[in-house]
Amino acid sequence: xxxxxxxxxxLKDMPFHYxxxxxxxxxxxxxxxVIDELDIFDRAIAVAPVGCSVFCYEYFDCDAYQASHxxxxxxxxxxxxVLPESVVFTxxxxxxxxxxxxxxxxxxxxxxxxxxxxFINNAIYAMTGGQMAPTTLLGQKTTTTPFGRDSQxxxxxxxxxxxxxxxxxxxxxxxxxxxxPANVIKAKKSIKKAFEVQIAGxxxxxVEVLSSCPTNWGLPPLKxxxxxxxxxxxxxxxxxxxxxxxxx
Amino acid sequence: xxxxxMKGNEAIGEGAVRAGCRYFFGYPITPQSELPHYLAKRxxxxxxxxxxxxxxxxxxxxxxxxxxxxxxVMTSSSGPGISLMQEGISYVAGAExxxxxxxxxxxxxxxxxxxxxxxxxxxxxxxxxxxxxxLIVLAPASVQExxxxxxxxxxxxDKYRNPVMLMGDGVLGQMMEPVELGEEKPVSIPEKSWAAxxxxxxxxxxxxxxxxxxxxxxxxxxxKLGEKYKLIASSEQRWEEYRLEGAELVMVAYGTASRxxxxxxxxxxxxxxxxxxxxxITLWPFPNRRISELAETAKSFLSVEMSMGQMVDDVRxxxxxxxxxxxxxxxxxxxxxxxDVFNEVKLIxxxxxx
Numbered sequence: 001x002x003x004x005x006x007x008x009x010x011l012k013d014m015p016f017h018y019x020x021x022x023x024x025x026x027x028x029x030x031x032x033x034v035i036d037e038l039d040i041f042d043r044a045i046a047v048a049p050v051g052c053s054v055f056c057y058e059y060f061d062c063d064a065y066q067a068s069h070x071x072x073x074x075x076x077x078x079x080x081x082v083l084p085e086s087v088v089f090t091x092x093x094x095x096x097x098x099x100x101x102x103x104x105x106x107x108x109x110x111x112x113x114x115x116x117x118x119f120i121n122n123a124i125y126a127m128t129g130g131q132m133a134p135t136t137l138l139g140q141k142t143t144t145t146p147f148g149r150d151s152q153x154x155x156x157x158x159x160x161x162x163x164x165x166x167x168x169x170x171x172x173x174x175x176x177x178x179x180x181p182a183n184v185i186k187a188k189k190s191i192k193k194a195f196e197v198q199i200a201g202x203x204x205x206x207v208e209v210l211s212s213c214p215t216n217w218g219l220p221p222l223k224x225x226x227x228x229x230x231x232x233x234x235x236x237x238x239x240x241x242x243x244x245x246x247x248x
Numbered sequence: 249x250x251x252x253x254m255k256g257n258e259a260i261g262e263g264a265v266r267a268g269c270r271y272f273f274g275y276p277i278t279p280q281s282e283l284p285h286y287l288a289k290r291x292x293x294x295x296x297x298x299x300x301x302x303x304x305x306x307x308x309x310x311x312x313x314x315x316x317x318x319x320x321v322m323t324s325s326s327g328p329g330i331s332l333m334q335e336g337i338s339y340v341a342g343a344e345x346x347x348x349x350x351x352x353x354x355x356x357x358x359x360x361x362x363x364x365x366x367x368x369x370x371x372x373x374x375x376x377x378x379x380x381x382x383l384i385v386l387a388p389a390s391v392q393e394x395x396x397x398x399x400x401x402x403x404x405x406d407k408y409r410n411p412v413m414l415m416g417d418g419v420l421g422q423m424m425e426p427v428e429l430g431e432e433k434p435v436s437i438p439e440k441s442w443a444a445x446x447x448x449x450x451x452x453x454x455x456x457x458x459x460x461x462x463x464x465x466x467x468x469x470x471x472k473l474g475e476k477y478k479l480i481a482s483s484e485q486r487w488e489e490y491r492l493e494g495a496e497l498v499m500v501a502y503g504t505a506s507r508x509x510x511x512x513x514x515x516x517x518x519x520x521x522x523x524x525x526x527x528x529i530t531l532w533p534f535p536n537r538r539i540s541e542l543a544e545t546a547k548s549f550l551s552v553e554m555s556m557g558q559m560v561d562d563v564r565x566x567x568x569x570x571x572x573x574x575x576x577x578x579x580x581x582x583x584x585x586x587x588d589v590f591n592e593v594k595l596i597x598x599x600x601x602x
Contacts, residue, residue, distance in 0.1 A: 043446035047313075057455055063444035065316055066457040068339050071309035074301070078313025078321070079444075081297055082271060086446045104309070107302035 008032035010041050012061045021214035021221025023178035024052060024120065028059055030188045031089070031118060034195055035062065040087045045079055047072045051093040052127045053120065070101025073108035076115045087198060088115040095125045098134040098158050105164070109204045112169030116194045117206035119160065121175075122213040123232060130216035134158040137231055142216070157235060161208045165241035171203030173242040177210040179228040183238070193243070202244050210236055251426040256416060257282035259391045259427060260350055261290055263398025264322050268435030269348070270296035271321040273310035275303055277329045278362040279418035280352040284324070304329040308336030308349070315345035316456035318443030320402050324350030327360060327368060330376075337411060338377030342458030344473075346405035348398075349383070350414045352421045355581035363581025364417035364504055369558035372413050373532040380470055382477045384412045384484065385531040387502040391425035397529075406438050408480055415531060417554070419504045419583065486529035487538055491517055495524030497593060498542050500563050501552040502528045504583060509552050511586045512593060523593060531559070539566035548596055549573045552589055554582070 007013060010032035016025045035044050044062040048054055050069035057064035067075040072090035080088045097105050097119050105117070124142055125131040131144040135157050139148040149157075165173040172194050176187035187209060194205035210232050212224035219227055254262070261283050264272070272287045284298065291298040301307040307323045314321040325333065330351045340347060353368045355361040372385045384404050388394045397414065405412045444454040460466035488506075491513050492498065501509040506527040516523035526542065528535050543549075548571055551560035560575040567573050576592045578584045 042448050045444060045446055054459065057457065061453055063447050063454045064456070065313065065444055066343075066455070066459050067312070068309065068335055071305065071312075071336070074306040074309035075313035075316075077299075077306075078271075078273065078310035078315070079317045080313075081299065081310075082314045082317040082319040082321075083445055103302050104306055107306065 008036045010035040010044070010061055012059055014059065016059065017055060018052065019215045021212060021224055022052075023211040026178055026184060027118065027120065027187075027209050027211065028056060030184070030191050031091070032060065033188065034192045037192065038195055038199070040195070040199070043086045045083070045086050045088045047076045047079070047088065047090040049090070049092040049096040051096050051125075053091055053093060054127075056091050070096050070099070071104055072096070073101065073104040073113070073117070077108055077111070077113050080113060080115050084114075087195065089118060089195070090115065091118045092120065093126070094119070094121045094123065094133045094135040098160050105160070106167070109164045109167045109170045109206070112171070112203040114198050114201055114203060116198045118191065119206055119208045120211050121160075121208050121236065122211040123157070124213050124216045126213050126216050137235055159236060161206070161241050164206060169204050170206070170242055171244050172197040172205035172240075174240040175208040175210065175236060175238050177228055177233060177238055178212065179210070179225045179233075190240070197244060208236075210238075251428050253424045254391055254427050255282050255422060255424050256391045256394055257352065257421040258286045259394040260324070260398060260414065261286035262429065263395045264348065264402070265290055265294055265296070266429075266432055266435075267320065267399040267402040268437050269320040269322050269402060270294065271314045271319050272296070272298050273301050273307045273314070273321070273323050274325065275301050275307050275329060277326045279354055279364070279421050280324050280326050280350065282421065283350065304332040305336065308333040308340070311347050311349075312336060312340055312343070312345060312456075315340065315347040316343065316444050318440040318445060320437060322348040322350065324352070326352045326354045327356050330368065330371065334377035337383070338379050338381060339458050340411045341377075341381035341383070342379060343456050344409040345411065345456065346402075346409050348401045348405055348412050348414060350416070353415060353417045355579070361581045362418060364419040364554060364583060365579065365581055366417065366503060366505060366554040367556070367558065367579065368415070369531065369553070369555060372415055373534070373562070381473060382410075382480070382532055384408070384410055384480060384533075385415055386412065387415045387529060387531050388420065389503050389506050389527060391420070391423070392427045394420070395427055395429065404484065408476060410476065410480070415503065417504050481533040484530060485533050485535040485537060487535040488527040488529060490525040490527065492524035492526065492542070494522045495542075496547045497523045497550060497596060498546045498548075499523065499525045499550045499552055499593070500528070500539065500559065501525065502531060502559065505552050505554050508584045508586050508589060512589045515586070515590055516593065521597070528559070534562040534566065536562065536566035539563060540568065543567045543570040546571060550593060550596060551575050552584055553577045554584070555579060
């Protein structure tokens with residue numbers, strides 16, 4: 001019998017620790033498939049964040065770094081400047097990238113640092129217990145916005161892809177979603193483009209991935225996916241915000 | 249090659265380049281500015297990189313990445329900027345990454361001022377950031393010594409896979425002195441089989457990490473670090489002795505303050521009064537063994553610092569109650585005046601010191 005589906009080589013053979021219905025596992029798989037397909041495993045370097053995906057350095061079988069909260073883009077800068085032939089990616093959540101690490105991501109993009117960012121936007125701080133993130137939607141209830149996010153108190157959610165796409169150093173910026181198989185396939189194409197942009201030396205690349213957090217949203221997995229579609233996508237439109245002509 | 253005149257901050261840069269450092273990440277702050285200015289020009293000449301970061305927080309994390317990739321790398325700052333780096337320095341120590349961090353100390357606390365001080369001694373020698381760790385801390389007292397210690401800084405960092413701090417101040421950074429650079433020697437950087445450079449054909453992946461989620465494992469990691477610090481403490485204590493023969497009063501001072509104290513020692517020796525100086529070159533590990541020995545013969549000690557009294561704690565721990573330990577300090581960017589230190593010594597010798 002012919003084997004038609006298997007674990008990507010770039011992923012270690014071990015169970016993920018993620019909650020049932022969380023889409024981190026799918027995104028890990030997509031990144032690993034792209035590393036395999038581009039045949040860059042030997043020169044790939046992962047930079048893990050602080051947050052739920054801190055252990056992604058265990059799952060990706062390539063060399064890896066664990067960065068302090070929000071600083072993965074600075075760590076990746078140091079790595080890539082020393083090892084320009086390597087293919088470096090950071091994997092960051094919305095608290096990590098859009099709150100504490102805002103300075104690092106903006107300036108890495110502005111400098112056109114040649115690494116790829118996988119940015120997981122699930123509109124919440126998950127590992128620490130479901131607090132409001134910069135990306136939490138207006139009206140969304142979290143453990144620190146028990147009455148729903150109020151713009152008068154907490155301001156409005158931050159659209160990172162739109163923000164970063166105005167910077168000259170950003171070569172490829174896109175937003176994708178995990179809410180159904182068709183979009184998962186699109187997401188993989190986008191992640192592949194982002195890595196290709198890096199390999200071609202065109203500049204900074206980032207893929208923002210709208211992801212579900214059934215545990216902290218208090219929703220069953222299927223309803224959580226529906227919640228992405230009905231609530232997140234209207235505020236966080238999907239698509240490419242910036243792409244070099246050659247890869248569009 | 250003869251002697252040339254050089255500023256201390258420039259000497260740090262040239263010393264680093266000669267020690268094989270090819271990556272510098274930093275953020276502007278006074279009084280270390282001549283160092284980034286120097287390296288911005290010098291690094292491209294040797295195929296290296298000077299990169300201005302968006303903050304000191306970013307600088308130290310860029311250092312984390314570059315050191316993890318196996319490079320000889322340095323950052324520099326002063327007081328407030330070094331405070332901002334502390335989380336990153338703790339990660340660097342936890343992940344056992346070799347690098348050099350320069351602190352040209354200025355007056356504090358808070359914004360303080362840009363004048364020379366030694367008030368970051370506790371921060372440098374007691375960890376500074378969170379968790380049980382130590383930096384190796386070197387304190388030069390002249391521009392020539394800066395040049396010499398830069399090579400040692402990078403060598404010690406690699407030898408022990410530990411961050412090294414070079415502590416100076418605005419006086420050392422900005423004064424010009426004649427230095428002998430010597431011939432540029434080929435630098436041998438030890439192989440770093442642990443560096444995360446991409447797996448290539450390596451059988452196992454390399455990981456640069458300070459996370460040990462299981463307490464049992466984190467304890468093992470801490471104990472391993474502790475063994476390393478013990479080894480450093482026993483092998484790397486460095487100091488200079490100045491006219492200690494028969495000294496009844498031993499002054500202890502480092503860096504800029506030690507230069508003032510040497511003049512005071514000379515003034516007393518000219519009068520035939522046995523006063524000497526021990527100058528710690530490593531602030532961590534502190535030269536406690538030698539000071540403990542001196543406590544057998546000396547009658548008293550005087551720690552002279554540009555702080556409210558920080559190193560004096562280490563002098564007291566080294567003397568361990570055997571003899572009185574006195575303190576004299578100037579703060580806020582003020583430098584001790586030789587005549588005032590002379591008078592303080594006179595007070596101690598006459599039994600009148602507080």
